[in-house]
Amino acid sequence: MSLEAARPTINDVAERAGVSRTTVSNALNGKGTIGEATIARVRRVADELGYEPNAVARGLRQSKLGVISLLIRPLESLDTAMPEGVDYFLRFAGSAALAAMDHGYSLMLISDPSKPGAPPSSLAADGCLVEAPIRNDPALSLLDRKRIPFVAIGVDPARPDAFPAFVQQTEGETARVLDHLHEAGARRIALVTGTDENAWNVFARDAYEQWTARHGVEAIHRSIDETLGVEGGRMVAHELLSGATPPDGVYCLTGRHAAGFVAGARELGIDVPEDLVVAAGSDAVMNRTSSPTITALDLRPVETARLAVDALIRILQDEPVDWSSLDPTSELVVRESTSRRRGDGPAQA
Amino acid sequence: MSLEAARPTINDVAERAGVSRTTVSNALNGKGTIGEATIARVRRVADELGYEPNAVARGLRQSKLGVISLLIRPLESLDTAMPEGVDYFLRFAGSAALAAMDHGYSLMLISDPSKPGAPPSSLAADGCLVEAPIRNDPALSLLDRKRIPFVAIGVDPARPDAFPAFVQQTEGETARVLDHLHEAGARRIALVTGTDENAWNVFARDAYEQWTARHGVEAIHRSIDETLGVEGGRMVAHELLSGATPPDGVYCLTGRHAAGFVAGARELGIDVPEDLVVAAGSDAVMNRTSSPTITALDLRPVETARLAVDALIRILQDEPVDWSSLDPTSELVVRESTSRRRGDGPAQA
DNA sequence: GATAGCTGATGAATCGATTCTTGTAAATCG
DNA sequence: CGATTTACAAGAATCGATTCATCAGCTATC
Structure with missing residues (x-):
């Protein structure tokens, strides 16, 4: 029919239809007052x-690009490749992308825009999601300064009330898990966190210390680099379980650490769950399919991502956001690693 | 010190430094001829x-935004949420994002731009990665027509040589897996594919038919919706294994189908691997940690994504791409589901 | 029959950068 | 000393859209 130019612009359409740029724009966007016949002709041409309108040109004029960005803070420490079994972030990102698409947005994965060499495109989005901000997160400060709307998933531990954020109920959840381990018979419960200074690690540790103080038991805490993954869990297991008074319960915040801890215990001839109960603070596929399966807190990344995207887009469209209804709920999924065959009652003191 | 405007523009800098826009641009980008003193002053201001330069404005002028997009074709059929255990795509996307960042690009996840309601932003990127295109993929045609550089991961089955693509060696790999199942003792080997018409499903089926013809055995093929996941695998297992002459080996292209197939077999009292050997065409975490662990083809999503991003960015920068060295290699990871205790020799005919 | 109002459409300004062209002063040359 | 480089910087055009202000031609009103 017609030989299509590589990327026709609005001017090409205007010329071919014998009208002005303005008329084309109005006709296609349903603005202004244009005659029926003209609208039809412009559409046809x-x-x-x-x-199709150039999104960048439109974005420049309207200062909105139809893109939201996602900054996954822990990714910064992961460096080159995504270790195996890190499904929380990936599931979060996948769900966020689909949710964004539902609203006509695309999701852009960015690296820390506050870092010197950051690509300019990392600030080009209309709004930003920040997953697991770190203490005094410079990215949050930057976004705030640049007046780029954002929603954090998890607060900045140093400034919990400074910015709009989804507030995980880390304290309550931590206590819940520790109570569960206690009910499963554990009397010396250790905590293994990651090293990132995000709300998850920081508040879980706080809650753990309160819990141990309340119960009058010793606090045994280790933090180990998230990037070490399963291997990191094994290392901590060897260290903790070879001591004089090893714990008989452990709460690992990351699923991979928990999996590694179980593996390490097994290497030392310690049976899970009979001699040691283990729970993970984040549910990974490997926790569901390993043997034994591992009790874990399901943080519902898919649902949380969807809620976060919805909230951000409401902000972008100047609609009110009801934060109170949006705090993510998580669920404790009890599996074999905390289910002793000899019953749930406390072991003899 | 100075009260920073929300988002200072190049004009603000120019005014404050007492020079022209042009000079600011040149000074910051190291172009043109500007005096040392002026450069220093502009930098300071x-x-x-x-x-920080507005990426959208710059993108408009230079017609490059510093963004590459990723279209994951199978995602279109997955609709609302990412089912559990779909780690191939997520790992691919995560790795692609990190690789893009290494080159100063951001990665945008988009939905099919050829669909009517698609957001305009889905065509805004400088280049596009298309994972697992479908037969006569309209997205590939669109990108080609719009002269947007792209790289496909897996060919369009109807037009295998039309576009730049990473060509998986599906035929060879399929034969390899079938040989392995045969060596493990299977004599009636079924194939379970998904329903998407992508190279993976189409070519694996072709290769399977050739293999069965070559070996003079019956071809038993079922295709089942990818979205049904583990449950789909169970359903096929029940259907196939309840028949008069059930297969004693099965090759499921997706990891979740394989996991479901094993579960279904177990429900029917069929032992894996003693009575039935099972292999998966895509390695998922669940295949590594399930019991029994499942033999699978590791498609190396992380490495493949990185190679694809590198190739696309070379294209964007007009650098030559050596495609011959880039075809993704996959590895057969042998696990319990194909390791019979009674030995690997063929059962008696 | 002049004024006001409405319809349909247009030219110019704008978004914020980059890039092409031009211009001016000082320095160099014959 | 006048002509010509050279160094440095500014002005204007451009990218492709949207939006503001305007305008021509009709119709309705009194």
């Missing part, structure tokens, strides 16, 4: 040419 | 103001 636009279709013939395969015209 | 830019820092004071916290100026």
